[in-house]
Amino acid sequence: xxxxxxxxxxxxxxxxxxxxxxxxxxxxxxxxxxxxxxxxxxxxxxxxxxxxxxxxxxxxxxxxxxxxxxxxxxxxxxxxxxxxxxxxxxxxxxxxxxxxxxxxxxxxxxxxxxxxxxxxxxxxxxxxxxxxxxxxxxxxxxxxxxxxxxxxxxxxxxxxxxxxxxxxxxxxxxxxxxxxxxxxxxxxxxxxxxxxxxxxxxxxxxxxxxxxxxxxxxxxxxxxxxxxxxxxxxxxxxxxxxxxxxxxxxxxxxxxxxxxxxxxxxxxxxxxxxxxxxxxxxxxxxxxxxxxxxxxxxxx
Amino acid sequence: xxxxxxxxxxxxxxxxxxxxxxxxxxxxxxxxxxxxxxxxxxxxxxxxxxxxxxxxxxxxxxxxxxxxxxxxxxxxxxxxxxxxxxxxxxxxxxxxxxxxxxxxxxxxxxxxxxxxxxxxxxxxxxxxxxxxxxxxxxxxxxxxxxxxxxxxxxxxxxxxxxxxxxxxxxxxxxxxxxxxxxxxxxxxxxxxxxxxxxxxxxxxxxxxxxxxxxxxxxxxxxxxxxxxxxxxxxx
Numbered sequence: 001x002x003x004x005x006x007x008x009x010x011x012x013x014x015x016x017x018x019x020x021x022x023x024x025x026x027x028x029x030x031x032x033x034x035x036x037x038x039x040x041x042x043x044x045x046x047x048x049x050x051x052x053x054x055x056x057x058x059x060x061x062x063x064x065x066x067x068x069x070x071x072x073x074x075x076x077x078x079x080x081x082x083x084x085x086x087x088x089x090x091x092x093x094x095x096x097x098x099x100x101x102x103x104x105x106x107x108x109x110x111x112x113x114x115x116x117x118x119x120x121x122x123x124x125x126x127x128x129x130x131x132x133x134x135x136x137x138x139x140x141x142x143x144x145x146x147x148x149x150x151x152x153x154x155x156x157x158x159x160x161x162x163x164x165x166x167x168x169x170x171x172x173x174x175x176x177x178x179x180x181x182x183x184x185x186x187x188x189x190x191x192x193x194x195x196x197x198x199x200x201x202x203x204x205x206x207x208x209x210x211x212x213x214x215x216x217x218x219x220x221x222x223x224x225x226x227x228x229x230x231x232x233x234x235x236x237x238x239x240x241x242x243x244x245x246x247x248x249x250x251x252x253x254x255x256x257x258x259x260x261x262x263x264x265x266x267x268x269x270x271x272x273x274x275x276x277x278x279x280x281x282x283x284x285x286x287x288x289x290x291x292x293x294x295x296x297x298x299x300x
Numbered sequence: 301x302x303x304x305x306x307x308x309x310x311x312x313x314x315x316x317x318x319x320x321x322x323x324x325x326x327x328x329x330x331x332x333x334x335x336x337x338x339x340x341x342x343x344x345x346x347x348x349x350x351x352x353x354x355x356x357x358x359x360x361x362x363x364x365x366x367x368x369x370x371x372x373x374x375x376x377x378x379x380x381x382x383x384x385x386x387x388x389x390x391x392x393x394x395x396x397x398x399x400x401x402x403x404x405x406x407x408x409x410x411x412x413x414x415x416x417x418x419x420x421x422x423x424x425x426x427x428x429x430x431x432x433x434x435x436x437x438x439x440x441x442x443x444x445x446x447x448x449x450x451x452x453x454x455x456x457x458x459x460x461x462x463x464x465x466x467x468x469x470x471x472x473x474x475x476x477x478x479x480x481x482x483x484x485x486x487x488x489x490x491x492x493x494x495x496x497x498x499x500x501x502x503x504x505x506x507x508x509x510x511x512x513x514x515x516x517x518x519x520x521x522x523x524x525x526x527x528x529x530x531x532x533x534x535x
Contacts, residue, residue, distance in 0.1 A: 174399060181391065191371060191402055
């Protein structure tokens with residue numbers, strides 16, 4: 001039973017990280033209909049930023065709490081500015097081009113960023129400092145749920161609540177939903193669509209950066225390539241849940257994380273990806289729009 | 301209030317409107333009638349800055365607006381209810397109205413105006429928490445007009461408000477248009493294929509054919525014009 005619960009929590013942890021990344025995919029897709037393939041790289045850059053800041057701060061002997069907060073904020077700000085800039089450079093000029101053009105541009109951006117980090121940093125795996133200590137109160141169940149897992153679950157939960165609040169109740173959140181539902185009309189009520197798109201990239205990138213920071217301190221090492229696989233997995237999760245749907249992205253991520261975790265635990269870690277992608281294929285066969293994806297209903 | 305001088309615009313390398321000049325005076329209801337594809341919608345979209353103006357001048361309250369961004373034009377007080385309503389389908393009625401007031405900051409005024417549109421269309425108050433996409437065609441038209449009113453427009457552009465609606469609903473919509481014009485002194489530019497109804501509530505009208513204005517005059521004059529009767533009124 002302990003083993004089952006251990007796998008359950010490790011699956012939820014994995015799923016939470018996927019969710020933080022998948023939200024960026026699904027929000028951008030919802031608004032401009034583009035799969036932002038450079039999104040995985042934003043997550044990787046978030047992890048690197050946190051790595052650099054945390055390393056420097058720990059040399060100067062900052063307390064752990066301060067390191068976590070400063071590294072987190074730095075990662076979010078830096079990744080968001082990357083997300084913002086990528087949109088301006090690689091996607092905005094192609095706003096009215098055929099759909100394939102921005103897609104190619106996104107893949108190019110992804111390769112560019114990977115190689116840029118490869119050259120600017122290194123191709124080796126870097127040891128990521130342990131930012132989250134073992135909490136004493138977790139001692140009795142530490143063999144089932146680690147402290148880092150707990151932090152990841154709680155952080156993701158809080159972030160989801162905040163995001164839901166922003167999208168549901170704030171003016172920018174409503175403007176984002178309006179823009180994703182009818183961009184031309186959003187313009188006609190006075191919404192500056194470019195600003196909404198920028199905001200979407202900034203929020204999505206910030207979420208990915210939080211994911212990068214959390215997973216790096218969980219696994220304990222990073223390199224320039226971590227964004228690629230994480231990005232593909234998160235994208236899979238977004239499609240699984242129904243791309244464009246925010247609750248769908250979270251649901252898809254948790255299902256994917258749990259599937260991988262149980263497949264690893266009960267079958268073999270070699271089959272982790274086989275199960276994950278078989279699940280994707282199955283769901284898409286029976287529900288092509290994803291679990292919570294909506295078929296559009298339009299009325300003339 | 302709004303003046304178009306020799307305006308040309310279009311899509312790709314094709315001009316949809318050529319040398320269009322017209323003038324709208326504050327407080328009037330002006331109608332633009334014409335057949336399908338005459339360029340009526342393009343004219344509205346050019347005023348709103350959505351379709352770029354290729355040449356000519358558009359002035360609103362003595363200010364040139366032909367180069368301005370669409371959201372800035374809304375900020376000046378020009379609001380459009382586009383053809384086909386374009387309700388945000390998965391936003392509730394209330395949220396759709398909030399979007400209409402997107403550029404406004406005066407919370408009190410927004411609240412007051414929301415009560416005003418609910419008094420114009422009580423059905424919307426009943427359905428305020430329903431998704432816009434679940435309303436009937438007539439209710440969606442009411443919502444689209446209310447959403448535009450939430451911006452407190454000085455000039456309201458209406459594109460085919462009668463399209464696809466039952467005759468009784470059309471009658472109600474036209475009465476409300478007149479009421480909005482009289483109660484708030486909102487200037488109205490009404491684009492219609494339903495020339496008869498439009499001319500009956502309008503002060504003046506323009507007739508558009510193949511992207512050009514071919515006739516202009518008082519609404520009554522146009523109603524009496526034999527060519528118009530043949531072409532648009534079916535008399």
